[in-house]
Every structure is written in structure tokens, then in C-alpha cells.
Amino acid sequence: MRGESLRTIVAPFVALGPAGVAIRTRIKGLTADDDTVLRLVGAHLGSLASKDLKRRCAEGLEHSADTWAQRKRALTDESSSRWAGSITKATHDQWALARRAQLAHIHSLEAGIKTIAHRLSLPVGEKGSKRAPGGYRTRQEWFQKSRRLRLLEDRLERERADHDRGRVRVVRGGKRLLKTRHHLEAAQLTEHAWRRRWEASRWFLRADGESGKRLGNETIRVTPDGTVSIKLPVPLAHLANAPHGRYVLASAVVFHHRREQWADRITTNRAVAYRIHYDMGRSRWYLTASWTIPPVKTVPLSQARAGGLIGVDTNADHLAAWRLDEHGNPCGRPRRFFYDLSGTANHRDAQVRHALIRLLHWAERHGLSIAIEDLDFSAEKARERDGLRKRFRQVISGMPVSRLRARLVSMAAELGITIIAVDPAYTSRWGAQHWQKPLSGKNRKTTRHDAASIAIGRRALGHRIRRRTAPPPHDQSDRVRHRTAQAGHGTPGREETRPRIPGPRTRSVSPDAARTRATSASKTVRDAPADQDWVHDSLLHTD
Structure with a gap:
């Protein structure tokens, strides 16, 4: 590290708890009439949501409270005031998300152009450093990258123009499913099956909660015994089987997770939002209940450090953890919590949850906090940053750092475990330099990831990563x-x-x-x- 300028290291901080809760359950025992009504309501409201999103995207930066009110009044005539409010709110959230994604894409293009321009300015074959890449290896690669530079510049110009005009591109139902239409054989789908899946993904059955209203929601209402009733839109009011234009499902739902919290909210008429969606792959209907919670009051950093903590190093296939005492000394043996990120998204998500559960149970048994790196690979995932190191880019892109961080914070809040976030700068390098060799012996081989977990824990405790040397032996004066x-x-x-x-x-x-x-x-x-x-x-x- 001598001769290199080190970047400023951010002080560790206690991570805030989750701001909301969502629970899901399956709607079982639906009759044919129930299924038909849900499909009709979802398709009707989905068409209204598509029209409203199109109108919102056309407004661009000219959107105002008056145009919002006009859109909501137009939707109210074909549904209800509450359905219209839910649709317009979902439209604004989707437009804002697309706007943020557009800005992130512009930053990615700017970073790629800057990297390519720097490498093109260097002689062919010139080696780079740890801080900056070198020139391209061959003239052919230099030529191909010069063409890619022009392509990225044109793409950046278009994206900037769209951003200045407030134009975004949004696909209701998902761009991935839309592109699947052109590759039905690879997806093993027929045109009819794809059409059904496409239509189901565009249905809209979502109702915002209302504090002070009966059971916390007037549009989709769930009673304490699990009875589900829906306020039908005006064109479908003739399908009602209950007073006031409501349709009651024949089956009852049961929330197995956080049932007491949900019941406490609806009995006191606090807001609970509901979403009904259909899983085409499993041919099942699901109900999701969600509500906001006040931010969990975090404990002081000094209190979280008392008694030591557990340092955790995040890797592509496991979590490396080591327990440290309050002085920063490692205790016991290191632990590893493996997960497999291959397969479907649900499988990967389950693997992450299982690894975090084992980690949290270990911390709960000893009453310790957890220190983890505040990782963000948004800048490191750029294609131009690592050049031909395709395997490295795949490893970085495959690490679920954002999902892992969000799940760890929410799961730790339920167990009362404090999460300390630290700056990830140089933890792997300095951990291996100062801790890997001293902790290795004949019967135990300390890995670089284990040493990094110690570096993370020491930084969270406020200690320097560099370890002390042993005291001197007896001599004549000391x-x-x-x-x-x-x-x-x-x-x-x-x-x-x-x-x-x-x-x-x-x-x-x-x-x-x-x-x-x-x-x-x-x-x-x-x-x-x-x-x-x-x-x-x-x-x-x-x-």
C-alpha cells in the first residue's frame, strides 16, 4: 500500500430497521365463480392502469396536481374513487422508478465512455495499474472498442435527450416476458400459454390501506376470521353477491406469519394494504398484506459494541463470520454459512434466507451484534471496467448484496439484533496482510475471507485493522x-x-x-x- 493514496474511510454506523412489513398467503378453495370474478376485475382494472400509465408518460415533466386530479376523475367513472387512487399512486411509483433507472443507466454509460476513451488514448499493449486500466492488448481490440465508443456516445445522447424531456420507457408486465414472445421455443411456451401469462401479469388488484376505516381497507377487506370481500368496479357491479356492490369469496384465508400483528392492526382499524395476484406457473391465487411501521429506534454504537460482535464477510457463495471480543481479538473458530445462487430466483432467495437464519441464530445465542460491509457494486458491474475478466464480472454481478442487506436488516430487527455497517475499503487486503498468517497453523488454515471478517469486525469496533506485535521477553531493564x-x-x-x-x-x-x-x-x-x-x-x- 506504500506509495498509493488511500481514500477516506467512512465511520461505521448502526443500520436502520425496516420501514414496512409484507406477508403473503394462498387463497385456497376458490369456486369457479370466484375465479371468474377475480379475472374480470383484474383485467378491467389492468386496462385502466395501462391507460393511466400511458397518459402519465405522455405528460413527462409537465405533470402537476391538476393533471393528476383529471386522470383520477376519469378513472373514477369507470371504477371507484378508491380504485382510482390506487391506480394513480401505482402509476406514479412506476414512473418514478423508471426515471431513477434511466438516470442510473446514464451514469453507467458515462463511466463506460470515460474508461474506453482513457484506454484508447494509451499506446497498444501498455500495462495498467491498480487504479487505472492500461491500453488495449491488440490493434484489433483497439479498433473494436473505438467502434463501441461511438455506439455508447450515440446511446448516451439519446438517453440524455429523453431524460431532459422527461420521457421514460415502461412495459407493464415486464420487458423480459415481452421479449419471450419472440423466443417461444426456447421458453417452451405456446403462443396461447404466453398470451395467458402476459395478460395475467398486467392485471391490477391492489388496494391502498386507509387508517380509521373499518378493518383498515374499504376496497379489499379481510375480516379477522379470514373472509375476503372486494368492492367491485362500477361496470362489474352486477356480479356482486353481497350488499353495497361487494363480492365475498367463498374461501377464507389464513396468515401464518405475523398473524398477531396483522390481527392487531385490523381490529384497531389501522391501515393495511392488500394485493391479489395470480401465479400462472402454479395456477394459484395469492393475497399479500402490507403495512408501514415506524422506524426501529437504533441503539447507540457504543452499546452495540459492548461485549464484542460478529464480523461477516460477504462472498459469492458463502458468508465468512468470526466472533470478536470487545478488544478486537478473534474468539473460537471461524464459521461459514453457504448458499447456492444457481437456479430460479425463488431458489436463490430461499438460499439467502437460510444462510441468514443460521447466522442470526448464532448471534442471538451469544447476544452479539453483527458487523457487515456496506457493499455497493453498481459501479463495479460496468462491462468496460474489467475488460476481458468475464468470470470476475459474473461473480460480482451474481452477489446478492442489496437483497442480502435488506433481508438481514429486516430479519435482525425481529430478533432484536443490531446491524453495524462498515466501509468495505481494503478489508480483504489488510485482513489478509495482518491476520491470515498469524491465525494459520498446522491444524487450521485461515482463508482470506476469514481474515477479512476480522478486519470488518475490528473496524466496526473502532479499532485499527493492524494487529499488535507480541510483547518482548525478559531482558536486563524491562x-x-x-x-x-x-x-x-x-x-x-x-x-x-x-x-x-x-x-x-x-x-x-x-x-x-x-x-x-x-x-x-x-x-x-x-x-x-x-x-x-x-x-x-x-x-x-x-x-
């Missing part, structure tokens, strides 16, 4: 006095190994002892050469 010292907070290069200062550094050795011993022969060791240098190496003052 008797087992700890002669190592921690570097101060303002000491430059405190995370690095201090340079060796030649010469004696103890009070028991005179300044000219090196010259005297170098010119005289040893009197205690036999058969030693007369010109042997017996000056002892000084101890390194390290943390």
Missing part, C-alpha cells in the same frame, strides 16, 4: 512490560506496517553498541566468526 503502542487516530499511514528504523531502540543498549559489538568477537558462542554482527533487530511498534 520485565514483561508491554512495549507496543496503538497508532493515534490522526497518525498518517496508521493502517500500514511501520517502516523499520535501524539501530538500537532500548534503554539497555548504548548508542555505540552496534559499532562495539561489530568489531569484537562473541564470548558466549563457540566457533562463531569474528566479524559476525550480533545487533538485535528492533521491535516494530504496530497496532
Whole structure:
């Protein structure tokens, strides 16, 4: 690290808890009439949502409260005021999400153009450094990248123009499913099956909660015994089987997770939002209940550090964890929690949950906090950053850092476990430099990931990653006095190994002892050469 400029390391902080809760259950035992009504309502409201989204995208940056009110009044005539409010709110959320994704895409294009332009300006074959890539390896690669640079510049110009006009591109139902229409054989779907899946993905059966209203929702209402009733839109009011234009499903639902919290909210008429959706792959209907919760009051950082914590290093296929005491010393053996990120999205999500459950149960048994890196690979996923290192880019892109972080915070809040987020800068490099070799032995091989977990834990505790050296043995003037010292907070290069200062550094050795011993022969060791240098190496003052 000597000779490199280190970036500023952000201080550790306690992560905030979740701001909302969502639970899901299956709607079982539906009759043919129930299924028909749900499909008709979802298709009708879905068509209204598509029209409203089209109108909102056409407005662009000219959107105002008046245009919002006009759209809502137009939707109310064909549904109801509450359905219209849910549709317009979902439209605004989707437009805002597309707007943020557009801005992130512009930043990605700018980073790619900057990298390619830098590499094209260098001579072919010039090697790069750890901070900046070098030139391209061959003239052919240089030529191909020059063409790609023009392509990215044209694409960036179009995206900037759309962003300035407020134009976004949104596909209700998903762009991936839309593109599947052109590859039905690869997806093993018929045109009819794809059409059914496409229509189901565009249905709209979502109702926002209302605080103070009966059971927390007037549009989709669920009673404590699980009875589900829906307020039908005006064109479908003739299908009602209950008073006031409502349709009651024949089957009841049961929430197995957080049932007590949900029941407590609806009995006190607090807002609960509901969403009914159809899983075409399983041919099942599901009901999702969600509500917001006040932010969990975090404990002070000093209290979270009391008694030590568990440092966790996130990797592509496992979590490496090690328990540390309050002084930053590793205790016991390292632990690993593996997960497999191959297969479907549901399988990957389940693997992440199972790994986090094992980690949280271990922390709960010992009553410790968890320290984890505040990772963000949005900039490192760029294609131009790593060049031909395709395998490395795949590993980085496959790490579920955002999903893992969100799930860890929400699951830890339920168990009362504090999560401390630390800056990920240099944790793997300095952990391997200062901790991997000292903790390795004949019977245990400490990996780089294990050492990184110690570095993360020490940074969360407020200690320097660099470890202290052992105290000196007995000598004539010092008797087992700890002669190592921690570097101060303002000491430059405190995370690095201090340079060796030649010469004696103890009070028991005179300044000219090196010259005297170098010119005289040893009197205690036999058969030693007369010109042997017996000056002892000084101890390194390290943390």
C-alpha cells in the first residue's frame, strides 16, 4: 500500500430497521365463480392502469396536481374513487422508478465512455495499474472498442435527450416476458400459454390501506376470521353477491406469519394494504398484506459494541463470520454459512434466507451484534471496467448484496439484533496482510475471507485493522512490560506496517553498541566468526 493514496474511510454506523412489513398467503378453495370474478376485475382494472400509465408518460415533466386530479376523475367513472387512487399512486411509483433507472443507466454509460476513451488514448499493449486500466492488448481490440465508443456516445445522447424531456420507457408486465414472445421455443411456451401469462401479469388488484376505516381497507377487506370481500368496479357491479356492490369469496384465508400483528392492526382499524395476484406457473391465487411501521429506534454504537460482535464477510457463495471480543481479538473458530445462487430466483432467495437464519441464530445465542460491509457494486458491474475478466464480472454481478442487506436488516430487527455497517475499503487486503498468517497453523488454515471478517469486525469496533506485535521477553531493564503502542487516530499511514528504523531502540543498549559489538568477537558462542554482527533487530511498534 506504500506509495498509493488511500481514500477516506467512512465511520461505521448502526443500520436502520425496516420501514414496512409484507406477508403473503394462498387463497385456497376458490369456486369457479370466484375465479371468474377475480379475472374480470383484474383485467378491467389492468386496462385502466395501462391507460393511466400511458397518459402519465405522455405528460413527462409537465405533470402537476391538476393533471393528476383529471386522470383520477376519469378513472373514477369507470371504477371507484378508491380504485382510482390506487391506480394513480401505482402509476406514479412506476414512473418514478423508471426515471431513477434511466438516470442510473446514464451514469453507467458515462463511466463506460470515460474508461474506453482513457484506454484508447494509451499506446497498444501498455500495462495498467491498480487504479487505472492500461491500453488495449491488440490493434484489433483497439479498433473494436473505438467502434463501441461511438455506439455508447450515440446511446448516451439519446438517453440524455429523453431524460431532459422527461420521457421514460415502461412495459407493464415486464420487458423480459415481452421479449419471450419472440423466443417461444426456447421458453417452451405456446403462443396461447404466453398470451395467458402476459395478460395475467398486467392485471391490477391492489388496494391502498386507509387508517380509521373499518378493518383498515374499504376496497379489499379481510375480516379477522379470514373472509375476503372486494368492492367491485362500477361496470362489474352486477356480479356482486353481497350488499353495497361487494363480492365475498367463498374461501377464507389464513396468515401464518405475523398473524398477531396483522390481527392487531385490523381490529384497531389501522391501515393495511392488500394485493391479489395470480401465479400462472402454479395456477394459484395469492393475497399479500402490507403495512408501514415506524422506524426501529437504533441503539447507540457504543452499546452495540459492548461485549464484542460478529464480523461477516460477504462472498459469492458463502458468508465468512468470526466472533470478536470487545478488544478486537478473534474468539473460537471461524464459521461459514453457504448458499447456492444457481437456479430460479425463488431458489436463490430461499438460499439467502437460510444462510441468514443460521447466522442470526448464532448471534442471538451469544447476544452479539453483527458487523457487515456496506457493499455497493453498481459501479463495479460496468462491462468496460474489467475488460476481458468475464468470470470476475459474473461473480460480482451474481452477489446478492442489496437483497442480502435488506433481508438481514429486516430479519435482525425481529430478533432484536443490531446491524453495524462498515466501509468495505481494503478489508480483504489488510485482513489478509495482518491476520491470515498469524491465525494459520498446522491444524487450521485461515482463508482470506476469514481474515477479512476480522478486519470488518475490528473496524466496526473502532479499532485499527493492524494487529499488535507480541510483547518482548525478559531482558536486563524491562520485565514483561508491554512495549507496543496503538497508532493515534490522526497518525498518517496508521493502517500500514511501520517502516523499520535501524539501530538500537532500548534503554539497555548504548548508542555505540552496534559499532562495539561489530568489531569484537562473541564470548558466549563457540566457533562463531569474528566479524559476525550480533545487533538485535528492533521491535516494530504496530497496532
